[in-house]
Amino acid sequence: MVSTAELDPRDAPSAEFIQGLSTRFPVEPEIEKFLIRKLERRASGPFNRPDLSTICGYLTRFLTDTVTSEFEISEPRWLNGGASKLQIAFELAWNDPQAGPSRETLVLRMEPSESLNANSRLREFELLRSFSGIVPVPPVYFLDEDGDWFPEPTLIYGFANGITKPRSTASGSIARLGTDFGPDLRSRLAPRFVEYLARIHTFEHEKHDFASMDRPKSSSIESALWQFNRARRVWEEDSGESIPLMSVAANWLERNLPTLDAVSVVHGDYRSGNFLFDEQSGEITAVLDWERGHLGDRHRDLAWTTQPTFGHFDDDGITYLVCGLIPIDEFYRQYEALSGLPVDPDRLFFYRLLNSYQLVVTNLATAYRVSRLGKSHQDVLLARLHALAPAHLSNLASMLEGRI
Numbered sequence: 001m002v003s004t005a006e007l008d009p010r011d012a013p014s015a016e017f018i019q020g021l022s023t024r025f026p027v028e029p030e031i032e033k034f035l036i037r038k039l040e041r042r043a044s045g046p047f048n049r050p051d052l053s054t055i056c057g058y059l060t061r062f063l064t065d066t067v068t069s070e071f072e073i074s075e076p077r078w079l080n081g082g083a084s085k086l087q088i089a090f091e092l093a094w095n096d097p098q099a100g101p102s103r104e105t106l107v108l109r110m111e112p113s114e115s116l117n118a119n120s121r122l123r124e125f126e127l128l129r130s131f132s133g134i135v136p137v138p139p140v141y142f143l144d145e146d147g148d149w150f151p152e153p154t155l156i157y158g159f160a161n162g163i164t165k166p167r168s169t170a171s172g173s174i175a176r177l178g179t180d181f182g183p184d185l186r187s188r189l190a191p192r193f194v195e196y197l198a199r200i201h202t203f204e205h206e207k208h209d210f211a212s213m214d215r216p217k218s219s220s221i222e223s224a225l226w227q228f229n230r231a232r233r234v235w236e237e238d239s240g241e242s243i244p245l246m247s248v249a250a251n252w253l254e255r256n257l258p259t260l261d262a263v264s265v266v267h268g269d270y271r272s273g274n275f276l277f278d279e280q281s282g283e284i285t286a287v288l289d290w291e292r293g294h295l296g297d298r299h300r301d302l303a304w305t306t307q308p309t310f311g312h313f314d315d316d317g318i319t320y321l322v323c324g325l326i327p328i329d330e331f332y333r334q335y336e337a338l339s340g341l342p343v344d345p346d347r348l349f350f351y352r353l354l355n356s357y358q359l360v361v362t363n364l365a366t367a368y369r370v371s372r373l374g375k376s377h378q379d380v381l382l383a384r385l386h387a388l389a390p391a392h393l394s395n396l397a398s399m400l401e402g403r404i
Helices: 015-024 029-040 052-066 121-130 182-201 222-238 244-255 298-305 328-339 345-373 379-386 389-400
Strands: 071-078 086-096 100-110 140-144 154-158 264-266 275-278 283-287 294-296 320-322
Touching: 015 029, 015 222, 029 222, 052 071, 052 086, 052 100, 052 140, 121 140, 121 154, 182 264, 182 275, 182 283, 182 298, 182 328, 222 244, 222 294, 222 345, 244 345, 244 389, 264 298, 298 328, 298 345, 320 328, 345 379, 345 389
Parallel strands: none
Antiparallel strands: 071 086, 086 100, 100 154, 140 154, 264 294, 275 283
């Protein structure tokens, strides 16, 4: 009888298979750590989502070992949303070292055994902590970096009020893609949306010691190479079929890696669906999902935020609205004015192509592998994301026309 691993070594990767990928596609050490962790644990079987009482047991043991005062956990409940992580809200009564006796609503954010993104909770913790007061972010409280108390790495932060899409619209039902905010909300949300991205990219990261992030060298291809290697490596780890177009795209990307003009903090997934807002005031209340954050080229964010699938056309059928908020030319004009940073069309095209490549990787490879092996609680949603792959492949092919 032929084993599953023999049919597809990616289902139960050998040490040699993992080492080969590490050698061929070097990435930042923190990312390397979690990519290896993912593959080494892949053969452990399907993910069984723990129930609320079990997670509260993990949480109780964690807090017992972490806080120095008495505490009480109450009202645990699942939170909806997100294609990657388990999220649970709960009430914590405790003696906060900063604020004294407190009762707060907190959010526990934990990995399943595999998700769409193999990422560092330490990195997310560091970025949320550093951007407090710069852009609206929830406060961070606790971190189980390596899953010593919980089954998987876990971050605990403050609950942020707000919604991700207007209550009156049916758009944006899948990961808030293509959300239609309507003219009134657009006019109020768009200025802050651009402003906060400019603040992220002009953040004085040199004054912060990010243990989880390496700084790429300016005037080198290091930043682009790390991000390209990460996407290409995940394709090799997760893909279930050979797609010649992906080889063609990888070849073009490798031959056209741009140099970095200035190092910025890159959010990595800055778009509608990843910020909360108050519908009455039109104010953005929190920028979320920093798990893809890194130090690198701001054009990676600019290209990602303006991806066609994240926005939609206005009622005129001509004007494309970035994330359903602002015409694309106006988005770039406001961004340059607020940040003082230029938008380079050549770098922007490279990262548009890389992002399109990554979307194929995520939807055709990772969503397939994770859902097929039952490694996440979101297998139904991941299967739906898999259906988006043909559109991303078509976009990738269109972008390569005339470039090769």
